[in-house]
Amino acid sequence: MAKPPDIDIPERSKVGKTSFDIRPKKVEQWLGDLPRANLGETARLLYDTLLNVNQTIYAYQDRLRFLESMREPVQYVTESLKKHFIGASYPLPVKNQKIAAATREIQVTMATGYKIAISDMLVNTFLFTDKKLLATLLHRAITYYGRTLLTSYQIYAPCAPKVWLELHKLYSIAELRKIENQPVADYQRIYVERASINAEYSRILLLALTSPYKLRQGEASKIYFTLERWTPHCQLSNIEHYRDRERGYFAVMLNRDTPPRSLAMTMPEDCDPQQCRILNTESLAELIRNEIQDTEDLGNTTISSIELSRPDLSHDLLRRLLVAWGVETKRSFSRTHKQEKVEVGIGLSAIHKHISRRKNNERTDIYTNPAHFESIIIENINEEKPDIWNMVYPTELPGLAPLVEEEINLANPGDKDSPASPAYQQGTWTIINESAGGYCLEYRKGNSAKVQVGELIGIRRKSGSIWKWGIGAIRWIKFSSTRTLCLGVEMLNPNAAAVGIRSRGSHAKALAWQRTLMLPEIPAIRQPASLITPPTPWRVGNQIMINILGKVLPVQLTSVTQCTGLFSQFQFNLISPKHPEDDTQDVSGHWELDKDFAKIWSVM
Template structure:
């Protein structure tokens, strides 16, 4: 392989036709045909473009004319792919047959576009034309952008990149290096930058994308990353792999994305390319360190709506190698899993609905508008005969047994919060890789919390989905990191000074783990809880106020906070019943309230 020139490793069609069946074989004829496309019919436009590109790539013509025809097709193909992606993204990870065909059509459209530009590259290298100086840089940049599109879509669908895609990207840049074209800028109307893009930047974009650990991100995060990579590409350097400051290494002759430099021996770095991300990571860190109201003056080119979760993830991915703490070993057996905070809370609570776990007092019965309202400030309300006697009503009620209703309600809750039995691929003390052979639920997303346990176990471990990937022939796999061996379900309420307190939301109390120096912590929804928030914790009706201190971990779905209690536990007040002195009449807390009243 080393003896071959870069262009010999590019896969291109061999033109054999001298005419087109759908229009005149010229840029003018193609433009007239494009102007007549039925753009309101997306499927028909996609079919016509697909068939048209197949013919154009088979057409014998000059490189100048081929480029002009490809440039006419490119914006139409881009627009069509954007429209088609709406039928693919934000869908279950395992696509149905129709969505899968749409995804394959998008890939085919962009691959055929890239093939046309690669054909110009190969022809110009084998038989240079007089316009080579202008044609070749344009064709190289367009070919790299053409291959980048299928790379993005593969990541968003958690599938591997197509065979030879990375190899061809590497070869295109090797051609630019050999001809000293890496710094030449090319205008691109599909980019937001008016000054265009250099060939080195066009190559740096997919390298950054490939090093971003996209299998740990959600589709929306990947889409937002794509929006900014073209603007960030000039903040990284591509240089020999043995130079200082290189975190990632690229082997041009290998069909693979960038790898961490530390995974290779120093002696094997000769002839390899390195990717230095120090400047970009520094600007991301500076942006995150600023208060939100001051971030507009940061050097990092971003919009205010960029996700801080995304930036924190990228800072980790591009700033340091992620060392695996434990060695994985092949696994056997199965795990029982529930996905999402609602399902995990339900099963941790012993299959009890969230509202029932809070044990809150029932709201007072509503009265007709004409009934006088009871006021505790009225001294007569303390008279023995002033209180409404509910015991009389109780004797007049007809009680019905409702075991069928209770059972059906339990069945509905179990359907709402299902359990899944999944085979273990491998495991370590820190987590599992499990396989999902069939259809996966919509809740299966990177960063989602889940519960897991052995098939014969009762207690639930708390974990988070760190990555997802589609393995051809084996279904979906996900990497699961353990957060805690157990947890206590609770309700969390945000306490506000001036505004109304929030409703109770589901939360989990994680125990202290001294072996790894982990303090007691709690899992809370991302919103509205923040560091410094004052909260109320409800455990089966027992309430305590606390303060969220340091945020240990965060994903799109939840945060893990250290916390401290501000008061002792106190039962939730219950509505007194006739003949009852309240729920805590014979507890120590009752005496505590007595001392203050004496």
């Protein structure tokens, strides 16, 4: 049998006068005396006791018995503390940040306790290991690391170093002992009380693949609990079992401190068969499609309307999960093969930069500069075409449509673009096939291009004598062994204008403009005008200001067309500029980890 990987555990000392007594009767009495009405004091006592026991030498059987008795009070405390940071406005106040950090540390200390028991058990019973007991220990440690990651995602904080590496090591031990598929009972689960180590590990992998830092508040926990009943529909296997690398597969590097990633974006030399596992989500995708078809839609799940108490998922969220888990959608239009070189920009900021053609690369807020104009060459003054931007603006606002047209013309002159800034470099891609709904793009210079499924993409093509930026969304990614990267792109609009938006309120002038794209209406397919914004903080019902070439317009977001987690698309209506502006709040912020909890227990 191969040697199991070494897991990270703290140094421990022999039992002393200050050591906690973990005999069952003493523990039972101590738990009964906990001041549960005082949540902060209870949290402090649990945290200090867990640290004490983790630093003391005990038999692994006694340690397991102690940890199992601590699960209920730890669950009570961590769930109660969530009210301080779940559903709160961001950035979190310092007090709430410390409470969230304390919650994570309590969960980490539980995982560490189970790891100590695992290590001691493997050392003392190498030949005759109780597999059922070892499976329970591994399952518990993986579960608490999963909850630690969930808490990080809920507060949009980075996960602690080595968490992923320790998770991978724990799963590797289960594989080596051939107990990864042995069911383990866990009364704290909601839907499925008995689950294997494989299922719990896959649950965490799938959660990480949802782009959790792009999820709205409340969605990460909903996905986490729903995955209890979904994980049996995905398969985790050795890499040699799968030769098809095209869809629904993700690579898990067991020897790296990294979450899973798309197999299509993984180089063959980076995926050692001994240390790489493949997660197949095709069956899971089919299950989600059936749920969308067979269940009633909950409606909108914007930040203001999501019901945190409801366990079921909206159709909008289910569709985003399909995109996040990398499943190719069925083709709706026939393809036409071709070979055409095009310029491509990836991401909202990069596309906005290219369209607006701002030259100032030093300032992050491009709208603090005066309006920038350039002259253009008019090749044919008699050429007249329908102005689709007239469909966006009513005639009560005279002179606005020319502003939009000028913005588009400034962004799409007949000559070549100036060199892009290093932060927003364009790439030359090849269209290898085209349909009415989109393109298949190919890039032959390796995987240096930073792309993600669900990301916004701009494609610059020549229409007559005019260069135009078409806007689309990346729906699938393929990466072959020949280092050729292919993207499936769904086109959203053949044209766009670069604008800026900010909240409409009494303090709005103090806020910076955010880069946004305005897509015109397409009457032929009854597609209304829309705005492409960052995924947060905008939501349906917001009143915002749009800045286009110095002209500021008040509008209200009326509905969300899609939200991939990397961008949102909203429909909007113009509103009267006479309405008083509401107060606004800066939702940007930075969360810092601080383990100094001495002053936080009392404020809980």
